[in-house]
Amino acid sequence: MGEFELIRHYFAAASCAQVGEGVALGIGDDCALLDLPAGEQLAVSTDTLVSGVHFPDSADPFLLGQRALGVSVSDLAAMGATPIGFTLALTLPTAEPTWLQAFAAGLDQMARQCALSLIGGDTTRGPLSLTLTVFGRVPRGLALTRTGAQIGDLLCVGGDLGAAAGALPLVLGQRQAAAEIAEPLLARYWSPQPQLALGQALRGKATAALDISDGLLADCGHIAAASGVALMVEQARLPLSAALLALLGEDAARHCALSGGDDYRLAFTLPAEHLAELQAAGWSLHVIGRAEAGHGVQLLDHRGQCITPPARGYQHFGNPSD
Amino acid sequence: MGEFELIRHYFAAASCAQVGEGVALGIGDDCALLDLPAGEQLAVSTDTLVSGVHFPDSADPFLLGQRALGVSVSDLAAMGATPIGFTLALTLPTAEPTWLQAFAAGLDQMARQCALSLIGGDTTRGPLSLTLTVFGRVPRGLALTRTGAQIGDLLCVGGDLGAAAGALPLVLGQRQAAAEIAEPLLARYWSPQPQLALGQALRGKATAALDISDGLLADCGHIAAASGVALMVEQARLPLSAALLALLGEDAARHCALSGGDDYRLAFTLPAEHLAELQAAGWSLHVIGRAEAGHGVQLLDHRGQCITPPARGYQHFGNPSD
Incomplete structure (x- = not known):
């Protein structure tokens, strides 16, 4: 042999x-x-x-x-x-x-x-x-695709964002951090937790969904394009991990959340009437924006004004879709 | 983009x-x-x-x-x-x-x-x-696996053997041949023809089957092991392509057929009662041996005596199972 x-x-x-x-x-x-x-x-x-x-x-x-x-x-x-x-x-x-x-x-x-x-x-x-x-x-017929987002839907994510991207300098040995900061970040990079139960709970409720691999803004762009809507992302509502904030501070943490990739959280559009029902069932969902008429993804500041998203800047290994 | x-x-x-x-x-x-x-x-x-x-x-x-x-x-x-x-x-x-x-x-x-x-x-x-x-x-239940060969079954192949292995020196530019010899051999290497219709026709009839990728003897060994039988291969009954015989002569052509690999013909065991029926339906099947009690694969000469198969000798690229 x-x-x-x-x-x-x-x-x-x-x-x-x-x-x-x-x-x-x-x-x-x-x-x-x-x-x-x-x-x-x-x-x-x-x-x-x-x-x-x-x-x-x-x-x-x-x-x-x-x-x-x-x-x-x-x-x-x-x-x-x-x-x-x-x-x-x-x-x-x-x-x-x-x-x-x-x-x-x-x-x-x-x-x-x-x-x-x-x-x-x-x-x-x-x-x-x-x-x-x-x-x-x-x-049959209940798979969550990218094509069904409707104007007025809420834009949600299934958990905090940016940790895997924030972990990359640690993964590459370019940066050190105390164990209580490094460990949760490295775990998010090396052991992505597929949100299987959440995906199954969203069947028949979410109108569009995907998992965030390329970064929130890039992936929301896929939903927007496939569904023919614009997605508005409110920067102030982005859920950021505590370890990430501790490592990088708020600006850089937000950058990771918007553009970093490798999160493997679900992002999805949800008619507002399903939100309370899912939250009552125990799902910790984060509403970060909404679908409107138009196309593309817009980032909004705390006054609702469009701002230019940061360029994808952190060093990263390509994700599997590269 | x-x-x-x-x-x-x-x-x-x-x-x-x-x-x-x-x-x-x-x-x-x-x-x-x-x-x-x-x-x-x-x-x-x-x-x-x-x-x-x-x-x-x-x-x-x-x-x-x-x-x-x-x-x-x-x-x-x-x-x-x-x-x-x-x-x-x-x-x-x-x-x-x-x-x-x-x-x-x-x-x-x-x-x-x-x-x-x-x-x-x-x-x-x-x-x-x-x-x-x-x-x-x-x-459901009709897939052809490797495990069902019964003692007494005929051992068959779905077409001539050895052409793809014989083509390798041509593929590698190590040998030249006249077009009427080279073309059919190169076609067998570069354009393997999956025997889909034959496989479907064998449902409910063949007791074990696989496609020959590693070489006839090696692959028959997989059926023998999975089914718990011995397979006897009669050397004189091996179907050899005319172009292969013209290129290499009988001994080397037989060597390619037994050990060369890359044929992508089906090899299968068939209860004898199904043979005439399949042939009547127009299938050109080649009976090359039979299943007996025991284990492993034996090569038999024209008198039915066991002979030692040739070692796998031709230069080859690995097939996808390597």
């Missing part, structure tokens, strides 16, 4: 490769087979992460596995889908057992957290890169 | 990206959405091709696109599935318009031939590699 064949057996034995709900046939044949309940649709998304482009060459393999899967599953959350499984195409220069064990453990941890199974993949020799394809299910 | 964003728009406009049957939502949102008819299962397979490992750096981009998709769709054929769509994760050092146009055209040609749509993907910067994930549908 060759070195790469050993790796395949190694991954096939991982707990995330145990056949889960909706998986009729997992790893080991020409294809995996998935069952889909009647009345549901399959949601599919593919992301590639390249070493030196999307993560540092020296990235901790456990954290890399965790992050790679979290980032991909976030696309399922953005559609309101329930995860089923994923495939992993792993390209490696060499099969290094310590690295692989840690990588698989990180992947496994995120897979268990999000309740999805490794259903297949491919292992090849070459420069380090990962392509994950994730599969979920969503009731 | 950045260079890579332009490419995404370019692929999104390709004819294979038009929303096809079974595709509820194609390119452009967080996920694609697929519909699956009641009573069917989804078949999924992922393959990565790395430049310099799985294809020459200088590969013609049209042929590369065609081959990459053909190789992936062959896994759907091996399950007896009907193609629905595919995702493409394309990593490129630079966005070179001429290369991309030709690559997309090759992909498009194979997509139209196999009736499947590009439903999503990712374009990233890095060393050239492609990861394709293909999706198909198959009636």
Whole structure:
């Protein structure tokens, strides 16, 4: 058995490769087979992460596995889908057992957290890169797309913003911070938490949604363009993480929240009548603006005047959509 | 719009990206959405091709696109599935318009031939590699797996073998041949023809199946191991292509057929009672052996004596499972 064949057996034995709900046939044949309940649709998304482009060459393999899967599953959350499984195409220069064990453990941890199974993949020799394809299910007609925002809808996000972008100088070893500041920021970078339950709760309520990967303003631009509306973002209402404020101060923290990317929070438009209902159900939603007639994204100051958003400025690794 | 964003728009406009049957939502949102008819299962397979490992750096981009998709769709054929769509994760050092146009055209040609749509993907910067994930549908319980071969079944292949392996010295420019020999061999390498209709015809009849990518003997070994039988291959019954015989002579041609790989013909086990029925329906099947009690794969000479198969010897690029 060759070195790469050993790796395949190694991954096939991982707990995330145990056949889960909706998986009729997992790893080991020409294809995996998935069952889909009647009345549901399959949601599919593919992301590639390249070493030196999307993560540092020296990235901790456990954290890399965790992050790679979290980032991909976030696309399922953005559609309101329930995860089923994923495939992993792993390209490696060499099969290094310590690295692989840690990588698989990180992947496994995120897979268990999000309740999805490794259903297949491919292992090849070459420069380090990962392509994950994730599969979920969503009731027919209830998937959250980017196209339905209506004039008058509230613009909301599912949690505080900017922490992952603020963590980048720490990730790259360019900056130090006290543990109580560094740890929550690094956790947001390395262990993105796909907002799966929130996405599912928004089915039939939110009119448009996506997960923030490119930065709030850029991603709101995708909703605005797809829906044919303008989105007004009120700068004063941006939720900023306490650790980020402590590290950078308010101006730079706001910059990270607007343009930094890698948040993997949901951003969505919501008819106002659903807000109280969702809040009563315990969802901590942040209303940051509204949809109006027009196009594009406008940033508003505390008097409601348009201001020019800051250019995307912090050093960053590209996110998987680059 | 950045260079890579332009490419995404370019692929999104390709004819294979038009929303096809079974595709509820194609390119452009967080996920694609697929519909699956009641009573069917989804078949999924992922393959990565790395430049310099799985294809020459200088590969013609049209042929590369065609081959990459053909190789992936062959896994759907091996399950007896009907193609629905595919995702493409394309990593490129630079966005070179001429290369991309030709690559997309090759992909498009194979997509139209196999009736499947590009439903999503990712374009990233890095060393050239492609990861394709293909999706198909198959009636529940009728997928062709590797596990059902029974003692007494015939071992069959869906067409002649060895041509793609025999073409490699031509692909690599290490050998010349007259056009009437070179062309059919190069076509078998660059334009693998997934045996989709045959796979579908074998549903409910073949007891085990796969597509030959690693070489006949190696792949028969997968069926033997998964099914718990021995497979006897009669060397004299191997179907060899005329062009391959003309190029290499019988011994070397047989070597390519047994060990060369890249054939993408189906190999399958079939209860004898189904053979006449399939042949009457017009399928050109080649019976090359049978399943017996035991394990592993045995090569038999014309007297039925076991002989040692030749070592895998021809220079080759790894196939996508390496």
